[in-house]
Amino acid sequence: MKISLFIPCFIDQLFPSVGISVVRIFEKLGHKIEFDESIVCCGQPAFNTGCWNEARSIATRVLERLQNAEVIVIPSGSCGAMIRVFYPEIFKDHPELAAAQSLARKTYELSEFLVDRLGVTDLGSQFPAKVTFHDGCHGLRELHLKHQARQLLKHVKGLSLVEMKDQTSCCGFGGTFAVKFPMISTAMGEVRCASALETDADFLVSNDSSCLMHLQGLLSRKKERLKTIHLAEILASF
Amino acid sequence: MPSIFEDQFRSSASKLTGDLRHRSLIQKSLKGYEKSRDEKQARFQDWEAARLAAAETKWEAINHLDKYLSEFADNLTARGTKVFWASTAEDARNYMLNLALEKRARTIIKSKTMTSEEIHLNEALAKAGYDVVESDLGEFIVQLRGEVPYHLVFPAMHLTRDEISHLFHEKLGSPETDNPEELTMTARREMRIKYCKADIGISGANFAVAETGMISITENEGNARLTTSLPKIHVALLGIEKVLPKLGDLALFLPMLATAGTGQQLTCYNSMIGGPRQADELDGPEEFHVILLDNRRTQLLADAEQRDALHCIRCGACLNVCPIFRNVGGQSYGTTYQGPIGSVITPHLRGLPDWKHLSFASSLCGACTETCPVKIDLHHHLLQNRRNATALESSQLDRNSFRAFAFLVNHPGVFEVVAKVSRLLQPLHRLVAGSKIDPLLAWTATREAPIIAKESFRQYWKSQHK
Amino acid sequence: MSQRNEILGRIREALRLEAHGPKHAGATGDGARTGATPREWLPVAPNDQEGMAEAFARNCVELRTQYSHVASPAELIRKLLELKNAEGWKLIASHRAPILSSILPSVGLPILLMENGPAIADIERADVGITVCDALIAQTGSILLTSRSAGGRALSVLPPHHVVVARESQLLPDLTAAFELLKKTYSDNYPSFITLITGPSRTGDIERILVLGAHGPRILTVVLLPDEKGGSTL
Numbered sequence: 001m002k003i004s005l006f007i008p009c010f011i012d013q014l015f016p017s018v019g020i021s022v023v024r025i026f027e028k029l030g031h032k033i034e035f036d037e038s039i040v041c042c043g044q045p046a047f048n049t050g051c052w053n054e055a056r057s058i059a060t061r062v063l064e065r066l067q068n069a070e071v072i073v074i075p076s077g078s079c080g081a082m083i084r085v086f087y088p089e090i091f092k093d094h095p096e097l098a099a100a101q102s103l104a105r106k107t108y109e110l111s112e113f114l115v116d117r118l119g120v121t122d123l124g125s126q127f128p129a130k131v132t133f134h135d136g137c138h139g140l141r142e143l144h145l146k147h148q149a150r151q152l153l154k155h156v157k158g159l160s161l162v163e164m165k166d167q168t169s170c171c172g173f174g175g176t177f178a179v180k181f182p183m184i185s186t187a188m189g190e191v192r193c194a195s196a197l198e199t200d201a202d203f204l205v206s207n208d209s210s211c212l213m214h215l216q217g218l219l220s221r222k223k224e225r226l227k228t229i230h231l232a233e234i235l236a237s238f
Numbered sequence: 239m240p241s242i243f244e245d246q247f248r249s250s251a252s253k254l255t256g257d258l259r260h261r262s263l264i265q266k267s268l269k270g271y272e273k274s275r276d277e278k279q280a281r282f283q284d285w286e287a288a289r290l291a292a293a294e295t296k297w298e299a300i301n302h303l304d305k306y307l308s309e310f311a312d313n314l315t316a317r318g319t320k321v322f323w324a325s326t327a328e329d330a331r332n333y334m335l336n337l338a339l340e341k342r343a344r345t346i347i348k349s350k351t352m353t354s355e356e357i358h359l360n361e362a363l364a365k366a367g368y369d370v371v372e373s374d375l376g377e378f379i380v381q382l383r384g385e386v387p388y389h390l391v392f393p394a395m396h397l398t399r400d401e402i403s404h405l406f407h408e409k410l411g412s413p414e415t416d417n418p419e420e421l422t423m424t425a426r427r428e429m430r431i432k433y434c435k436a437d438i439g440i441s442g443a444n445f446a447v448a449e450t451g452m453i454s455i456t457e458n459e460g461n462a463r464l465t466t467s468l469p470k471i472h473v474a475l476l477g478i479e480k481v482l483p484k485l486g487d488l489a490l491f492l493p494m495l496a497t498a499g500t501g502q503q504l505t506c507y508n509s510m511i512g513g514p515r516q517a518d519e520l521d522g523p524e525e526f527h528v529i530l531l532d533n534r535r536t537q538l539l540a541d542a543e544q545r546d547a548l549h550c551i552r553c554g555a556c557l558n559v560c561p562i563f564r565n566v567g568g569q570s571y572g573t574t575y576q577g578p579i580g581s582v583i584t585p586h587l588r589g590l591p592d593w594k595h596l597s598f599a600s601s602l603c604g605a606c607t608e609t610c611p612v613k614i615d616l617h618h619h620l621l622q623n624r625r626n627a628t629a630l631e632s633s634q635l636d637r638n639s640f641r642a643f644a645f646l647v648n649h650p651g652v653f654e655v656v657a658k659v660s661r662l663l664q665p666l667h668r669l670v671a672g673s674k675i676d677p678l679l680a681w682t683a684t685r686e687a688p689i690i691a692k693e694s695f696r697q698y699w700k701s702q703h704k
Numbered sequence: 705m706s707q708r709n710e711i712l713g714r715i716r717e718a719l720r721l722e723a724h725g726p727k728h729a730g731a732t733g734d735g736a737r738t739g740a741t742p743r744e745w746l747p748v749a750p751n752d753q754e755g756m757a758e759a760f761a762r763n764c765v766e767l768r769t770q771y772s773h774v775a776s777p778a779e780l781i782r783k784l785l786e787l788k789n790a791e792g793w794k795l796i797a798s799h800r801a802p803i804l805s806s807i808l809p810s811v812g813l814p815i816l817l818m819e820n821g822p823a824i825a826d827i828e829r830a831d832v833g834i835t836v837c838d839a840l841i842a843q844t845g846s847i848l849l850t851s852r853s854a855g856g857r858a859l860s861v862l863p864p865h866h867v868v869v870a871r872e873s874q875l876l877p878d879l880t881a882a883f884e885l886l887k888k889t890y891s892d893n894y895p896s897f898i899t900l901i902t903g904p905s906r907t908g909d910i911e912r913i914l915v916l917g918a919h920g921p922r923i924l925t926v927v928l929l930p931d932e933k934g935g936s937t938l
Contacts, residue, residue, distance in 0.1 A: 009647065012695040013657055014688045019695035035703075037696050041647040048602070050624030050633070051640035058644050089618075141604035170561045174601025179680035181248075181599050186684040187255035187565040188601065191265070217685030270912050281747040288745035297725045304715045311708070317896070323707040375918060376909035392909065399910050418910040422918055429919060434824050450894060460861050460905040460920020467857035467897070468824060478711065485887065489879035490742040492900070493844070503747075503763075504844045504902040507861075507920065513896040520799070520818045520856035522896055532711050540718035546725075 004034045004069035006107075008079045008209075009041040015209045021236035022075050022110060025123060028238065036065050042074075044082040048175045052090050059087055063099045071117075072107045075232050077139020077208045078175075080109035085142045109139055110232060111148035111207050121151045127234045128158030132201040134192070134215070136208030137170050149207055149231055156234060164195040173214035189218045197226055204228045239632055243572055244595035250570035251599070260396065264564050267395055271558055274501025281503070292494055293613035296549035299448075299481045303539065306448040306481045311530065313451020317513035320527045327357035327533050330475065334359060334440070335366055337527065341471060343368060343437035347429075349455070349462035350374040351442025352390050352552060353475050353531060356574040356587070359440075371432045373461035375425050382409045388568040390575060391499050391554035396567060429461065439469035439523070443476040444551065445491060449484045452512040453528065456495055458505045466511060472523040474511070477531050479539075479548040485510075491551065498611040499553035538586045544619050547583050549612035556606035556616060562599060571596065578606035582619040590627055597623035654696070661690040741880050749843035749878035756842035756875040757928070763845025767903030768916065770925040777803065780869065780927055781810045787832070787867070787925065788813065797822070797830035797863055799855025803929070804834060804869065818855040824862070833863035833921070839885055840870050840926065843878040844902055847926065848885070851897035860901065866921040868901075873931045 003026055007019045026033045043058030062083075066072060074080045084107050087100040114120045133153065139145040153161050172178070172188025179185075193215055196204045204219075204226055206212050212228040219226055240248075254260055279285045299306055311321045324330035338346065346368050354360065360381075363370045372381045376393035380386065382405055387393035394402070399416050406412045412424045441462055443453035453474050455462045466472045482491065488508070496502040515522030539545055557563045557577030568576040573584045573593070581596035597620045606616040628636055646653050670676045671687060681687060693701075743749070750759050757773065764771035774780050787793065788811060797816040798804055808815055816822045816830055827833075835854040837847045847868050851857050860866050876882055879900075886898065905920030916922050 007695050009653075010688075013660075013690055016691045016693060016695040016698055020698060023699075035696075035699050037699065038650045040650050040653050043644075043647075046640040046643060048621070048624070049598075049636055049640060050621070050626070050628035051637060051644075052625050052628075054637075054640040054644040058647055061648050137601070137603035137605075141608055168605070170601050170603035170605065172561065172601055174603070177598070177601045179678075181251070182680045182683060183252045183255045184562055184565055184599065185601070187261065188561045189685075191261070191561070191565075213688050214685065217681070217688065220686035221684060267912050282745055283748060284745040288742070291740070291742070291745060294725070301719060301723070301725075303719070304712045307715070308712065317894075323711050325707055325710055329707065373919065374909075375907050379909070392912075394909050395912075397910075399913075402910055418913045419915045421910055422907060422915040426917070426919055430828070434828070452894070452898075458905070459907050459918035461918070463857070463861045463899065464919055467861065478715075486741075486880060486883045489883055490746070492879065493742075493746060500908070504846060504900065506903050506905055507899055507901060509897065509899040511897055512894050516852075516896050519851050519896060520821070521859075522851060522857050526896075530711070532714070536711065536714035536718050539715060540721060542721045542723040545723045 002032050002034055002070045004036065004066060004072045006039065006042070006072050006074040006079065007035065008074065008076050010213065011075065011209050012040070014213065015230065018075055018209055018230040018232050021230070021232035022073070024236045025232065028123060029118070029120065034069070039065050042079045042082045044079060044086075045175055047082065047086060047090060056090055056094070059090060059100070060096060063096060063103055066103055067099060069106065072103070073110055073113045074107065075110040075207070075230065076210070077109050077136040077143055077145060078210055080107060081138035081142035083107045109143055109145060109207065111152060112143065112145055115148040115151055122155035123152070123235050123238070125155070125235050125237050126157040127237045129202040130160050130162060130200070131203040131205050131234070132162050132164055132196055132199040134164070134171060134196070134204060134206040134211055135168055136206055136211045139207055140168060145207065152231065152235060153205070159234070162199045162201055164199055166195050169195065171211040171215055173210050175210070178214060185214070186218065189214055193218050193222075193224070197224065201226065205231055205234060207231045240595065241592040243592050246572050247570055247595060247599065251566040254567045254570060255565045260567060261565060263396065263398070264567065267392075268558055268564060271501050275497060278497040278501055278503055288490065288494060289611055289613055292490055292611055293546075293549060295482065295487055295490070296612050297546070299483055300479065300539065300545060300548045303478065303481065306483055307478055307530065309448040310446050310451055310481055313448070314513070314528055317451065317516070318526070319451075319513050320525065322527065322529045324529050324531045324533070327531070330357050330529050330531050330533070331359055331362045333529055334473065335362060337471070337473065338363065338366070338368055338438060341437060343471075345369045345371070345432060345436045346438045346440060347371050347373055347432050347436035347465050347469065348440045349442070349457065349465040350377055351440065351475055352574060353442050353477055354440065355387065357531070357533065359475070371429070373429050373432070373465055375422060375459060378425055378429070379405065386569055389554060389557055390552060396569070429464075433464045433468050436469040438471045438473060439465035440473045440475060441466050443474050443480055444495060445482050445488065446476060446480040447482050447485050447488065447510070450512060452485070452510040454488055454492075455507075455509050455511070456492065456505050457507050458500070460507055463507055463509055466509070467522060470523055471525045471527070472511075472514070473527040473529065475529045475531060477533070477535055479535055479550070494611045495551055495553050498555040498609070534587050538583060541586065543622055544582065544586070546614050547579070547619060549614050550579050551612060553611060555609045555611065559605040559609045561601070561603060561605070578616045578620070579614070582616055582623065585623055590623070591630060591632060594623060594627035594630070597627065657690070657694065661692070664690050743878065743880055746878065747843060751877040753872065753875065756877060757872070759842040760840055760845055760875060764926065767845050769845060769903050770923065771928070772925070773928045775930065777807050777929065780929055781807050783927055784811050784867070791831065791865065793831040795830045796832055796834060797827050797859055798834040799859060801836045803836060808834065818859050824858065827858060827862050830863045832865040832867055833859045834867045834869065835860050837868050837870050837874065838889070839874045839876045839882055840928070841876055841879060841882050841900070846900045846902040848882050848898070848900055850890075850895035850899070852895035857897045860899070861920045864917065864921055865923040865925065866901075867925045867927065870926060870928050871931045872928060
């Protein structure tokens with residue numbers, strides 16, 4: 001099986017180690033991976049802001065570039081949701097609908113691909129630390145991800161997972177919301193950081209770098225020692 | 239150009255999001271609600287199936303609204319109820335004003351009805367010289383303070399007992415106390431006098447049962463029962479979407495409303511009223527009027543995408559789970575209906591240009607959709623509102639920004655150049671980060687900016703896979 | 705054109721546009737309900753006599769409803785005398801019902817009968833309102849009563865203490881059964897007012913702290929009696 005990697009724009013530019021970790025994971029598992037450098041973005045920022053025409057123009061290109069892909073893996077719940085749930089939505093009543101549905105069917109977020117599709121939960125990773133997990137809302141509520149990450153973390157040697165008291169609260173990033181309504185975004189992030197800090201974990205993990213970017217921004221400003229890290233980076237620690 | 243309502247929202251939100259005392263009070267209050275709600279939900283054999291059944295029942299009702307509304311109205315009329323169909327808020331207000339005039343009313347007592355807030359009934363009645371008293375404790379409190387309700391189910395959620403004590407002391411002359419029971423008794427005593435004197439009692443309705451021609455009112459205090467029993471005239475005001483097909487449907491909706499709304503199995507009183515006092519009855523109002531309000535609900539009905547917003551049973555659950563609501567507080571919205579449902583329907587009720595900002599003031603976490611007992615697709619409706627908003631003239635800037643964005647990402651060569659330039663400029667940005675001239679101030683005011691990596695993923699890939 | 709026709713016209717116009725219904729597997733095109741009753745999803749309700757009485761009693765504890773299961777009308781009288789002394793009752797408000805007419809005189813207090821049309825101010829002076837009911841709902845700990853069966857609308861909500869006298873055969877498992885009973889009993893001619901009472905009046909409007917007796921009765925007492933040998937219930 002050939003795996004096509006979809007690396008979202010912000011991971012590409014801001015958190016390349018996440019992408020590199022994904023590559024290492026699949027290399028360890030012995031899978032052939034492909035990456036189309038001409039794909040930059042899934043179009044979610046445009047979609048979220050209501051600019052569906054522009055989102056469609058971006059998505060159309062993605063559809064073209066990935067039409068022959070066997071299976072697509074994205075290390076991001078929010079981009080995964082964009083393709084799986086919202087591409088069919090924006091192409092409703094459009095000729096590209098069938099292509100969008102076909103792409104949606106073969107697109108997976110990283111943790112669900114490993115656990116649900118490949119049946120892999122133990123990668124032989126080691127990461128001796130106390131961590132707590134933040135479920136990105138898109139992954140949680142659009143893709144129904146929850147148990148996959150936890151199953152993967154369970155098999156990481158030396159790692160202990162402690163859940164936050166308020167398990168499923170939004171971090172406050174929300175895409176352009178973070179800069180359109182920064183005071184609300186910040187308040188929500190502060191509440192989330194407080195929950196994370198209460199666990200006394202060394203690391204705050206998530207399957208969404210956008211959430212982590214926002215939370216890390218707040219933690220760093222407050223000079224907290226809690227560090228954020230993507231699930232892929234932990235899994236790739238062999 | 240933001241509307242004046244957006245400015246007001248932002249101003250209020252800015253104040254409240256930084257108010258840590260408010261944040262902690264609301265979190266504590268809602269944590270209590272969550273615990274009770276989870277416990278009651280767990281008692282259901284299948285909560286998710288119940289949600290689906292409720293959604294299907296409402297779907298049936300809304301998609302045959304003409305049939306069920308007619309049935310409801312005819313059944314009411316058959317037993318002596320006067321039914322008035324109000325196309326607009328003004329029609330409803332005028333009916334009420336004319337009735338009060340005709341009956342030479344002086345005192346009017348009300349039980350909780352958000353629909354009356356929607357049509358600004360209290361102001362109209364007060365202006366016409368009537369003494370209007372809110373009997374629900376929470377509404378009574380905010381009425382005394384001259385405020386709008388904070389939450390559609392818990393109007394005074396944002397106040398401490400000390401604030402309420404001080405309010406009662408100031409406005410009612412009662413002694414200061416930090417005992418909630420004493421405060422409640424003060425309100426009870428005040429109300430008693432009003433109930434016995436009131437000429438007209440105005441209530442809302444949680445449901446309108448078509449099959450038997452009854453309104454159903456859900457409450458805990460008993461003030462709605464008194465409002466609808468003691469005065470000679472009872473007027474019930476309700477939106478046309480409140481309809482349920484059958485009496486037996488209440489067996490599902492009453493527990494779901496209680497569980498989702500207040501974390502109770504059932505509220506204290508669930509009353510069904512189908513007419514004025516009948517010939518063989520010992521007491522009750524001589525007249526019963528029902529005002530069926532449209533006020534743009536038919537417009538929402540005509541929106542095929544968002545029709546399910548009319549399922550709403552006004553339980554307030556979506557407010558309770560909304561992280562935006564918890565941080566900006568109910569009064570920031572400036573609308574009758576707050577929280578996610580308010581953000582979805584207010585553009586339909588009051589116009590998109592003025593109220594689109596509420597649909598953007600959301601991280602789209604989806605907690606609202608997940609919790610809604612009648613499965614309204616709330617957060618997706620916010621996305622649809624955003625789409626409809628960007629088609630407006632006022633959204634030129636957004637459209638242009640994203641046209642540029644689309645161009646950028648559709649031309650990876652250009653994207654890489656822009657990315658490279660940004661990385662080179664980043665050290666310069668650090669010099670102005672957080673200051674007034676920082677173009678990214680919306681981010682950096684409270685957060686450290688992420689760092690553009692020296693080697694992007696695509697550069698790494700290129701170098702590894704020549 | 706009347707407002708009714710205007711509004712109905714707008715509704716019909718709006719409904720010409722077909723919309724998609726709640727998302728679920730096996731949805732029928734027209735959104736028709738599956739025919740199941742809420743019993744399938746609501747909490748389990750016992751339907752044997754002992755189970756119902758037990759469930760009702762348990763709910764009363766949680767709701768702070770005072771509950772007594774007595775063996776005879778004589779015991780009921782004893783119970784009422786107990787309450788009269790403990791609370792200092794001076795005046796009872798009530799209505800005509802066979803069981804009440806037979807036992808209330810033994811309580812030894814003046815009785816305000818709703819059938820005599822007392823003024824609200826008089827009912828306000830009563831220390832307790834005593835009524836019968838249509839049914840007791842085991843699953844929720846609720847009392848079902850109507851303006852026809854329980855002395856009107858005000859009697860069960862104005863006085864600060866509401867006592868309900870019920871018969872064992874009035875226990876029903878759940879709300880579905882309650883609404884079925886209403887239909888069976890009244891479908892030709894419903895009372896104008898029907899209510900489900902679930903605990904004493906309460907509010908959480910002040911800092912979510914539970915306070916009883918917000919506007920309705922602060923104390924709710926349910927006394928359960930066995931059925932009469934002859935079979936009449938009330």
